[in-house]
Amino acid sequence: MSHVSFREKGQDFEASFDFVVVGSGAGGAAAAATLARAGRSVALVEAGAWRDPDDYPHSAYGGLRDLTDAWGSQVTMGRALWPVVQARTVGGTTVINSAICVRTPSDIFRQWEAEHGISDLEAAVLKKQDQLERDLSVEEVQPNALGRANLLAIKGEAALGWADPHPMLRYTRGCDGGGMCLQGCSTRKKQSTNIVFVPEVLRLGGTLVTCAPVDRVLFEGTKAVGVTGRFLHPERRSKGATFTLRATKAVVIAASVTHSPVILMRSGLKLPALGKYFRAHPGTGVFGVYDEPVDMNIGATQGWASTAFRQTPGLKLETLAIPPELVASRLSGGGVQLMERLAQYRHITMWCHAVRAETAGRVTRSLFGNPVVHYTLDRPDMERFRAGMVLLARQHFAAGARAVIPGIAGMPYELSPDQVGLLDDAPLDPQKYIAILSHLFGGCVMGKDAQTSVTDGNGRVHGVQHLVIADASVIPTNLGVNPQHTIMGLAQVFAERLV
Ligand SMILES: Cc1cc2nc3c(=O)[nH]c(=O)nc-3n(C[C@H](O)[C@H](O)[C@H](O)COP(=O)(O)OP(=O)(O)OC[C@H]3O[C@@H](n4cnc5c(N)ncnc54)[C@H](O)[C@@H]3O)c2cc1C
Ligand code: SF4
Structure with missing residues (x-):
């Protein structure tokens, strides 16, 4: 079990894993748990800091400062x-959300098939949602x-x-x-990913790298081989050492609807549907x-x-x-x-x-x-x-x-x-x-057509290898229900298909 956090300039960090997963929220932590359960070595890289629930803020202002x-x-x-x-913390937005769990409505899978050419997900996602309900004590x-x-x-x-x-x-x-979901559940009753999946990944030998906003994906030719960035101090907000995390099997990006497309843009990918x-x-x-x-x-x-x-x-x-x-x-x-x-x-x-x-x-x-x-x-x-x-x-x-x-x-x-x-x-x-x-x-939506989508129905980015998106950014439609269950289900299906 290891946790690498902020390092000052000059103490650069480099390591190699089977999989590097960027973002520890709903999608990233769920995907990392699937990969770690399959016995793969995993680095879970998170821009935000680890916050112990005892140290969650008690005011809306504190929540904005420390968690968002x-x-x-x-x-x-x-x-x-x-x-x-x-959110921007270990556990992502699951730390500040209200924990409402709703299964993906079946009409959504039909819509994805009819409008985006994505089939073959419904049974797999629903099976994962069965297990997620047990894992997260729904x-x-x-x-x-x-x-x-x-x-x-x-x-x-x-x-x-x-x-x-x-x-x-x-x-x-x-x-x-207790009514404090939006500031983080300090009594640990909410089963956010920092309470369940991140500790599980660590127990299974994974590495958590925090205060580590990924700047870009590294490529060799058209193959993603890792990520790099510079540590950011959570309070001083000053930059520290660089980190370079290599992935021998794949890089999984789950940095949210706003950050995942921008990481791909910073990495030089020019896909017509990106963003x-x-x-x-x-x-x-x-x-x-x-x-x-x-x-x-x-x-x-x-x-x-x-x-x-x-x-x-x-x-x-x-x-x-x-x-x-x-x-x-x-x-x-x-x-x-x-x-x-x-x-x-x-x-x-x-x-x-x-x-x-x-x-x-x-x-x-x-x-x-x-x-x-x-x-x-x-x-x-x-x-x-x-x-x-x-x-x-x-x-x-x-x-x-x-x-x-x-x-x-x-x-x-x-x-x-x-x-x-x-x-x-x-x-x-x-x-x-x-x-x-x-x-x-959206932002990195899945679909069959590379002109109108960024990934295929397995979250794999069109035109490159070993790069998967596993968060809400792949969802090509609105859902009409709370999204966490759909995001986690998709992320785990994509991760399982990777191994
Ligand atoms: C107030 C609120 C209440 C909500 N209530 C519910 C609810 O009750 N039920 C429900 O289903 N949904 C709810 N949601 C929505 C749900 O929480 C999100 O849809 C879900 O968490 C999104 O998952 P994600 O994996 O896409 O992103 P996130 O969970 O946001 O995780 C993304 C992670 O990536 C990290 N990251 C970003 N950029 C980088 C980078 N460059 N390098 C490394 N890491 C990076 C972020 O810090 C974050 O930890 C709520 C949302 C909010 C804001
Ligand atoms: S006990 Fe935790 S999960 Fe329940 S309402 Fe309070 S903060 Fe939310």
Whole structure:
């Protein structure tokens, strides 16, 4: 077992392995575990630092500083600057996500086959998802972890008669509703990849290289033979020694939707589809204001969800407990008015949507070599976005809310039940909404045609050898459900096919 971390200039690190896997999030760690289980020597290279759960931050600001990519500053370049949230730490975005586990819907495999010529994945991915559910102790949210916010959502759903067979499964072991998923689960109940797969890779003899942002892939002719970069100090943010990790069998890139395409660009690959077909599930929240205290931060961060609207209008609904500093940023006003609004804190709860947006954007490389995300929701997607807000508002009222706070510029701060119809005519301009992108897809999409895809259906990059992509960037469509299970399933299938 070995862990190589930041090294000062002059202490260059070089080593050789069967496989070098770049990125320790959902895709990378899952792929590395498959390779290590097959007895192969593996280096797992991670740009971020190892964080012990005891040292996870306890505030939203600390989470941005210690756990997120670019201090949370990545935003879409387009009509609105919406944050693109991803993590940069061992475990990747699984450390800061809500651990919701949803199997890949079968219509997605049919869509991949019809539109992208990718067959032969469904049975293999579903088999991996069976095992992943055991490895990551997937469980239903238990009654003691629900909290009042999730119970109210269930009440609203029942009152509206939404039929949703979707059980709320999460990668947790005994979650008791501490409500800190987004800042990292310091009680280790969330089974993020830093808790499960990374330690397993180390136990099986793998090497973890941290604080090590890969600059580029090394090639001999058209064969990938390793990666190189320079260590980066996690606090000083200064550069250290260089590292060169050779791979005798293959390099696996799983550095996320924004970073994987840019690593390939920095490596000199010129594929026509590289960086294209970026997609996301942009989402926003609607606050409900209740007479009784709700205390949304008691209970699972996201303990209720509905896929009833996945096909029409095309979105997913979820509860989402956010920390007080983020709530405060949504309550407008000043002086006495702001203090009165803040005093409502215990009576407010947020439910959100994730829109199954069709809009395609693009990832490019800045002058400094960093990812830039170009993305503006088109009108049909903005209509879905607005329809989701209407559903959330109606659900709050069905659950007994006395008002909702929609957070739309130019609209009243609060809407009472008889004003909910105003939302039907809410603006379709992205600038009027506070939204984020947390489920990302594309940039290195898989497909049959090298003009419109970057990899084949096994994640192998077209036109070169020994180079595989194994993260959300290969996914050529949106999913309409939370993506971690699909990403891990694909990554493990690709890894298994490599060995
Ligand atoms: C707030 C939030 C909540 C979410 N909740 C859920 C949920 O409940 N359920 C669900 O299914 N999905 C959820 N998601 C989405 C899910 O977490 C991601 O889709 C998934 O983790 C993406 O996997 P990935 O392997 O593509 O990338 P990541 O998990 O982001 O991993 C990429 C890794 O690569 C590293 N890296 C980047 N560049 C380099 C480089 N140059 N060199 C070395 N390493 C590099 C990064 O530091 C990171 O560790 C959520 C996302 C967010 C932001
Ligand atoms: S809700 Fe709390 S206990 Fe449960 S997984 Fe999230 S952070 Fe951990």
